[in-house]
Amino acid sequence: MNEVMKTILKRQTIREYKPEQITDEQLDALMQAALRAPSGRNGQPCHVRFVQNAEMLKEMNVDFKELVGYDTPAYTRWDTNPVYHNAPTFIVLFAEGESYMDGGIMCENICIAAEGMGLGTCIIASVGALFAEGNEQGNKWKRAWDIPEEYKFLIAIAVGYPDEKPEMKPRFEDRIKVIR
Numbered sequence: 001m002n003e004v005m006k007t008i009l010k011r012q013t014i015r016e017y018k019p020e021q022i023t024d025e026q027l028d029a030l031m032q033a034a035l036r037a038p039s040g041r042n043g044q045p046c047h048v049r050f051v052q053n054a055e056m057l058k059e060m061n062v063d064f065k066e067l068v069g070y071d072t073p074a075y076t077r078w079d080t081n082p083v084y085h086n087a088p089t090f091i092v093l094f095a096e097g098e099s100y101m102d103g104g105i106m107c108e109n110i111c112i113a114a115e116g117m118g119l120g121t122c123i124i125a126s127v128g129a130l131f132a133e134g135n136e137q138g139n140k141w142k143r144a145w146d147i148p149e150e151y152k153f154l155i156a157i158a159v160g161y162p163d164e165k166p167e168m169k170p171r172f173e174d175r176i177k178v179i180r
């Protein structure tokens with residue numbers, strides 16, 4: 001099996017990370033993967049921030065928890081684990097409009113590139129609550145990250161060296177069919 005297929009098939013969500021930061025070379029590669037992502041009419045609507053400031057992420061998590069509360073679904077382990085899962089790098093995608101498809105495509109490009117370099121990822125939609133329109137805590141972070149307040153949150157990704165090896169999650173195989 002070719003290396004790309006192997007990488008796609010072994011990607012899985014990681015929610016526990018080692019504290020070491022990813023290397024600048026890996027960071028660069030992830031930025032390239034983001035930049036080379038396709039977008040409708042090559043409109044390139046995504047504005048992406050690779051946040052590697054641990055203090056900032058801790059503070060963002062406090063804002064998030066104050067906003068959404070602590071009683072959240074178990075699988076994300078939000079009782080013990082911050083919304084960014086203690087990953088050393090947190091990638092956030094915003095766009096001027098509702099470019100969720102372009103955001104999703106860029107997101108998977110980043111995740112597969114990360115997997116190919118031995119890094120773990122977790123795609124995170126839930127943190128979007130923090131950036132909902134008119135939410136001052138979210139606007140504070142948009143300002144800090146040079147994102148206009150009116151831009152919409154698309155998706156976020158936690159990235160780092162995996163510190164767990166979960167079971168692969170099952171899939172509904174009958175949802176994928178060939179019609180000939």
Ligand SMILES: Cc1cc2nc3c(=O)[nH]c(=O)nc-3n(C[C@H](O)[C@H](O)[C@H](O)COP(=O)(O)O)c2cc1C
Nearest residue numbers: 011012013014015075076122123124125126127169
């Ligand atoms: C659009 C999207 C949003 C997600 N949001 C979250 C999230 O907010 N928090 C989280 O811990 N995992 C989140 N996940 C990860 C999923 O829970 C995970 O991909 C799914 O359970 C399948 O597991 P696997 O990635 O290991 O195959 C999200 C995944 C996707 C694709």
